[in-house]
Amino acid sequence: MDKYKDVTNFEELIALGHGEIGTKSRNEYEENAQMFIVSEMLKQARKEANFTQEQLAQKVGTKS
Numbered sequence: 001m002d003k004y005k006d007v008t009n010f011e012e013l014i015a016l017g018h019g020e021i022g023t024k025s026r027n028e029y030e031e032n033a034q035m036f037i038v039s040e041m042l043k044q045a046r047k048e049a050n051f052t053q054e055q056l057a058q059k060v061g062t063k064s
Helices: 010-018 024-048 053-060
Strands: none
Touching (some): 010 024
């Protein structure tokens, strides 16, 4: 835990764990974070529309 003692904000925490912006590790982290956000938004919209996952898949044509 000593490596976290000087961390004062979220950006520093992310940089410590995943590298600086522009590095491969950080880019992968950022991409995965964005995919997670979009998937959570989609899940919330699906629930608000009262669709099951199967119903949504049929609606968008990914399930026959």
